[in-house]
Amino acid sequence: xxxxxxxxxxxxxxxxxxxxxxxxxxxxxxxxxxxxxxxxxxxxxxxxxxxxxxxxxxxxxxxxxxxxxxxxxxxxxxxxxxxxxxxxxxxxxxxxxxxxxxxxxxxxxxxxxxxxxxxxxxxxxxxxxxxxxxxxxxxxxxxxxxxxxxxxxxxxxxxxxxxxxxxxxxxxxxxxxxxxxxxxxxxxxxxxxxxxxxxxxxxxxxxxxxxxxxxxxxxxxxxxxxxxxxxxxxxxxxxxxxxxxxxxxxxxxxxxxxxxxxxxxxxxxxxxxxxxxxxxxxxxxxxxxxxxxxxxxxxxxxxxxxxxxxxxxxxxxxxxxxxxxxxxxxxxxxxxxxxxxxxxxxxxxxxxxxxxxxxxxxxxxxxxxxxxxxxxxxxxxxxxxxxxxxxxxxxxxxxxxxxxxxxxxxxxxxxxxxxxxxxxxxxxxxxxxxxxxxxxxxxxxxxxxxxxxxxxxxxxxxxxxxxxxxxxxxxxxxxxxxxxxxxxxxxxxxxxxxxxxxxxxxxxxxxxxxxxxxxxxx
Numbered sequence: 119x120x121x122x123x124x125x126x127x128x129x130x131x132x133x134x135x136x137x138x139x140x141x142x143x144x145x146x147x148x149x150x151x152x153x154x155x156x157x158x159x160x161x162x163x164x165x166x167x168x169x170x171x172x173x174x175x176x177x178x179x180x181x182x183x184x185x186x187x188x189x190x191x192x193x194x195x196x197x198x199x200x201x202x203x204x205x206x207x208x209x210x211x212x213x214x215x216x217x218x219x220x221x222x223x224x225x226x227x228x229x230x231x232x233x234x235x236x237x238x239x240x241x242x243x244x245x246x247x248x249x250x251x252x253x254x255x256x257x258x259x260x261x262x263x264x265x266x267x268x269x270x271x272x273x274x275x276x277x278x279x280x281x282x283x284x285x286x287x288x289x290x291x292x293x294x295x296x297x298x299x300x301x302x303x304x305x306x307x308x309x310x311x312x313x314x315x316x317x318x319x320x321x322x323x324x325x326x327x328x329x330x331x332x333x334x335x336x337x338x339x340x341x342x343x344x345x346x347x348x349x350x351x352x353x354x355x356x357x358x359x360x361x362x363x364x365x366x367x368x369x370x371x372x373x374x375x376x377x378x379x380x381x382x383x384x385x386x387x388x389x390x391x392x393x394x395x396x397x398x399x400x401x402x403x404x405x406x407x408x409x410x411x412x413x414x415x416x417x418x419x420x421x422x423x424x425x426x427x428x429x430x431x432x433x434x435x436x437x438x439x440x441x442x443x444x445x446x447x448x449x450x451x452x453x454x455x456x457x458x459x460x461x462x463x464x465x466x467x468x469x470x471x472x473x474x475x476x477x478x479x480x481x482x483x484x485x486x487x488x489x490x491x492x493x494x495x496x497x498x499x500x501x502x503x504x505x506x507x508x509x510x511x512x513x514x515x516x517x518x519x520x521x522x523x524x525x526x527x528x529x530x531x532x533x534x535x536x537x538x539x540x541x542x543x544x545x546x547x548x549x550x551x552x553x554x555x556x557x558x559x560x561x562x563x564x565x566x567x568x569x570x571x572x573x574x575x576x577x578x579x580x581x582x583x584x585x586x587x588x589x590x591x592x593x594x595x596x597x598x599x600x601x602x603x604x605x606x607x608x609x610x611x612x613x614x615x616x617x618x619x620x621x622x623x624x625x626x627x628x629x630x631x632x633x634x635x636x637x638x639x640x
Contacts, residue, residue, distance in 0.1 A: 158532065165536050168470030196526040197519035199485035219252050261326045264289075264298060291618045292341040302342040303614035305335055310596040311573070311610050315581035336585070342614075343592035345621060346599060352630040353412055353598060358429070360407040362395030362454075362559055364436045365424070365443075366567035368574055371583035372417065372590060383583050386590055388597070389414040390570045391427060395434070395559040396502050404501045408635035409605035411570050413597045415590035421445060434557065436564045439547050454557075455550035456564035461487040463540035470536075479527055480537060483544075486520040494562050502558030509555045517552055521545075570601055603634040616640055 132138060237243045266289045274280045291299050308314040314322075316335045323330065357363060372386040393410040416423045421442025428435075428446055436454045437443055447453045464487075467480040493512050497505045524545050531538040544551065554560040574597065584590040599617075603610045616639055617632050630636060 158535075161535065165470060169466070196523045199482045199523070200489040200516070201485075219254060225252075259304075259326065261301075261323075261328050288619075288622060291345055291622060292338070295338070295341065297338050299618035300615050302338055302618055303611050305338050306342050306596055306614055307600065307611045309339060309581065310577060310593065311600045311604075313573070313577045313580045318580075336589075339596075340588060340592050342618060343595040345618065346614075347595055348621070348626070348629055349599065349617075349632055350412070350595060353410060353602065353633055354427075356408070356410050356630070356633065356635075357391050357393045357412045358431045360393035360395055360433070361397060362393075362407075362434045362436060362561075363428075363431070364390075364392040364394050364561075364564055364567040364570075366390055366437065366564060366571055367419065367440075368571045370415070370574065370578055370590065370593070372587070373583050373585050375586075384417065386415065386417045386584065387419050387423075388571075388574050388590075388594060389416065389423065389427070390567055390597075390601075392567055392570060394436075394561070394566065404503070409602070410633070410635060411598055411601040411605060413574075413594040413601075415584075415587075415594040417587065417590075434553070434560055436561065436567070438564065439543075439550070452553065453550040454553040454560050455547045457487065457490065457551060457554075458563040458565055458568075460540075460544045460547065460551060463536070463543055467536050467540060479531075480540070482523070483520075483540070486516065486523070489516055490562065504558070506556075506558035509558070514555050517555065521548060524548075573597060573601060599634065606635045608634045608637060612639070613637055 131141075232243070266287045268285045268287050270282060270284045272280055273283050290297055291302065297305075305316075305319060308319050309316065316332050316339070319335060320330070320332050323335075367387050367389040370386045370388045371383040374382040374384055391412045391414070393407050395407055396404045397407055399405050412427075414423065414427055419442065421440075421444070424442050425445055428451065432450045434452045434454045435443065435446065436456065438456055438459050443451075443453070461484065464480045464483040468484065471478075471480075490513060493508065493516075497508050500508070524541055528538070528541045528545060531541065533539070533542060554562050577593075584593060599614065600610045603613045613634055617637070620640055621632060624632060631638075
């Protein structure tokens with residue numbers, strides 16, 4: 119019997135008791151189905167609301183303090199997650215008082231002596247030592263004008279013929295500009311390393327007596343980046359020379375071209391490709407690849423951009439499961455997935471759970487991840503051979519137990535629920551998530567590329583958008599050199615100032631000497 123949508127009155131009901139029982143059962147089943155559907159929708163909306171609250175008001179850290187309830191509490195014979203035991207280590211008691219001043223900072227000595235009146239009160243005064251205390255002092259930045267005087271000579275040869283010769287000097291790295299390399303480096307580092315928009319820099323420079331329009335400082339930034347553009351080719355060769363590349367991408371607002379809607383912007387992308395891993399030297403000893411970051415600006419997120427950048431390179435690509443990499447994986451690139459991406463889905467469930475909720479499956483999953491990272495912490499500084507040995511001995515059995523745990527619990531949750539999606543993501547990417555176990559040169563996650571995206575996120579929060587595609591490509595060049603300098607422990611201002619001063623006269627076949635990992639001050 120099929121239920122009618124219209125109300126049913128007593129007169130339309132049958133008198134047969136058995137038929138009435140059938141109608142009652144059918145109505146109860148329909149009600150239960152409707153209730154289950156409503157509960158599923160309520161769970162989905164509650165998860166969305168919790169996610170919104172966490173994004174708007176919650177902490178960014180993934181440290182967890184609350185737990186997640188599950189839909190079913192049936193006992194399942196599955197591996198038990200490892201217990202998290204915190205080992206209390208000895209520690210040094212921190213000394214009270216001010217911390218010591220860094221020894222590398224320059225020092226200027228100021229002496230204080232007794233005045234003549236104090237000395238005159240004694241028959242004899244003998245110096246027996248001194249007491250030295252240190253204070254930190256700050257000298258504000260200052261602008262100065264360099265006058266480049268190129269001496270001119272009238273030169274005669276033995277026959278009496280004369281000519282005029284003028285000494286050569288490079289006043290500014292940029293043609294038809296009065297900005298020196300130090301000022302260009304300052305503007306570039308302030309925008310891309312310190313995240314100061316040009317409008318703010320304009321006010322700072324005005325306080326020091328330099329009043330230039332924002333268009334002028336913009337031209338300086340673009341000109342400096344384009345002057346450094348030839349370094350991108352040797353930087354790309356260095357990145358593609360490594361066996362492991364970490365990659366990620368993020369959004370960057372791009373001002374709409376002229377002729378389109380005024381004030382609108384489109385969503386462009388900044389990609390990063392980081393050299394990493396290890397390579398054997400001629401004596402077959404492991405050495406770390408010098409870290410380097412290569413950024414690429416695009417106006418969309420097509421997978422063709424990754425294929426263009428990687429080209430014929432074959433190695434291990436540590437990345438998320440973005441579909442744009444699929445063609446590269448089919449062509450011989452090995453996918454090493456990020457363990458943190460899988461963990462983050464479970465962590466989000468735990469963080470979104472109501473306060474006081476009992477421990478659940480998401481909490482158990484995090485115990486597996488915690489044990490993996492405990493092992494990784496112990497072998498972080500080991501060479502690839504030792505890392506491979508430990509991973510085969512300890513991490514592989516742990517991940518096998520984790521896979522059985524995932525497979526056993528996946529059928530017990532709704533596939534479209536947050537927990538179901540977290541379980542499904544881990545299982546669907548299981549092969550790539552275990553690649554790091556088979557190779558000691560790999561890392562367990564892709565965190566290094568996510569950290570390389572942080573300067574982009576901080577910058578776009580301050581200067582909001584790129585004004586043009588030219589500006590987007592300039593940002594990619596500046597981020598590449600500044601982040602590579604940071605990864606190699608090089609101070610970015612000193613590096614850029616020196617390279618901007620030298621690049622015009624440097625041999626084009628030896629540009630790799632100017633990369634941050636090879637740079638030596640002139």
